[in-house]
Amino acid sequence: MNRNDFPILKRKVHGKDLVYFDNAATTQKPRQVIEAIKKYYEEYNSNVHRAVHQLSAEATEAYDKAHEKAAEFINAEFEEIIFTKNTTESINIVANSFLSKLKPGDEIVLTQMEHHSNIVPWQQAAKKTGARIKYIEIDEKGELKLQQLRKTITDKTKIVAVTHVSNVLGTINPIKKICRIAHEKGATVLVDAAQSVPHMPVDVKELDCDFLAFSAHKMLGPTGIGVLYGKKDILGQMEPMMFGGDMIKEVTFETASWNELPWKFEAGTPNMAGAAGLAAAIDYLKSIGMDKIRQHDYELTKYATEKLQSMEGIEIYGPSPEKKGSVISFNLKNVHPHDVSSILDSEGIAVRGGHHCAMPLMKLLGIQGSVRASFYLYNTKEEIDLFAKALEKARKIMND
Amino acid sequence: MDLAEDMYREELLDHYRRPQNHGKIGNADINYRDFNPVCGDEIEIFAKVKNDAISEIKFAGKGCAISQAAASILTEHLKGKKLAEAKKISNEEMLSMLPIKVSNLRIKCGLLALKAVQKGMLIYEGAKQTKQISRTDD
Secondary structure (H helix, E strand, O other), X not given: OOHHHOHHHHOEEOOEEOEEOEOOOOOOOOHHHHHHHHHHHHHHOOOOOOOOOHHHHHHHHHXXXXXXXXXXXXXXXXXHEEEEOOHHHHHHHHHHHOOOOOOOOOEEEEEOOOOHHHOHHHHHHHHHHOOEEEEEOEOOOOOEOHHHHHHHOOOOEEEEEEEOEOOOOOEEOOHHHHHHXXXXXXXXXXXXXXXXXXXXXXXXXXXXXXXXXXXXXXXXXXXXXXXXXXXXXXXXXXXXXXXXXXXXXXXXXXXXXXXXXXXXXXXXXXXXXXXXXXXXXXXXXXXXXXXXXXXXXXXXXXXXXXXXXXXXXXXXXXXXXXXXXXXXXXXXXXXXHHHHHHHHHHOOEEOEEEOOXXXXXXXXXXXXXXXXXXXXXXXXXXXXXXXXXHHHHHHHHHHO | OOHHHHHOOXXXXXXXXXXXXXXXXXXXOXXXXXXXOOOOOEEEEEEEEEOXXXXXXXXXXXXXXXXXXXXXXXXXXXXXXXXXXHHHOOHHHHHHHOOOOOOHHHHHHHHHHHHHXXXXXXXXHXXXXXXXXXXXXO
């Protein structure tokens, strides 16, 4: 992994070398991605799918190519890849499409470890339709109680929306199994893959999920662009949420018909620079290899977990390293997570302290919040050593 | 002194570890619970009012050292203060009462207690006004 590719890693924070451990929130960008965006604006900026001039042709080709790359990255078809703003928008599009499908008595199944973005849209859908939300519980290790799956997912279940990797606990959920059970009951499955696609090989055909959502910015790409994958036959019958230009085939003063997939879900001028950045990010990840990234993440998580476990008064939430992504949530005894984060920040170390957009889960764990360190391909064991040292310092300042 | 030690000076940590006025008041005239949704800091203010002044004040809550120490410091400051005076405390004054310079990222923590007190006072005065209005109506 070439740290030199990431300009930001050279900067100082409070006079110290930056140690960036907030990758579950967003990741840093390699110069290849930054240059792809710059190149778009400097060389072929133009609106896609419209004009016949040369620039538009180049912009259109690049934009379509980005869809192709995203499709190939998760083993989907070109028509199955919709570019959105982010994972949240992707989930909202699906939740919105269920407004016309849900009725009182129907059930929506979520898990207790969902991010707010995979709870709130469904709460709204439930409110508007009279459907009921059920949660698959987690056990004390932070894993789903799998024996509950068949009890919770029933004939009344219309949609199961589940995270692939928890942004707080790191837990990797058995999506294949969940899809199998849900499909037996005729339910649709949406996977929040914001924390998995950046960190491990993901194959939608193998998972057999119906929808899958992720964001470019968590995988070295730019902000403002995300992906919604949907199975072709489902997307074909699904109504769009946004209406406007580019998503139509024909418009009269009275009515309109929709464009073909995936464009019927991409109303208005899209994020073309973002798409160029996402394509470059995918190229970058592929050049390293997702298996290798997963292995690197795992080794760092294991190393950091062992370090933390060897220290006194640290409580780690979530399963053991081999069962999770590169996320460690923990608390230092008697110290508020924000105070830990502030002291780490003063050492140039960026972590997250708080509820991580998972307030129901925090309540369940009986904590106000936690400190979260999350790693990515440019992080090193040396950085984890600095992190452990800074934690000792935080303990000393706060507990002495 | 380095940055972290400067931020978490003993004067601040003393208030955090052994806060003044920590607890609850039954039948409080002013009672308001506020929290920072981003970090989950939580402060609940209880106060008794006598002759338009704060005769008794306590706080309960959970949160980071800055939010809890600020509540301890503010409640000390407010004891016996006229409501009109308490209402006028600005954010800058609140932050200057703290023994540390709060970084931009933590200002919300430092201001939470003041926000809770001032919102609680607004509700208290609103309720008092309604009472007065209904009395004139009688």
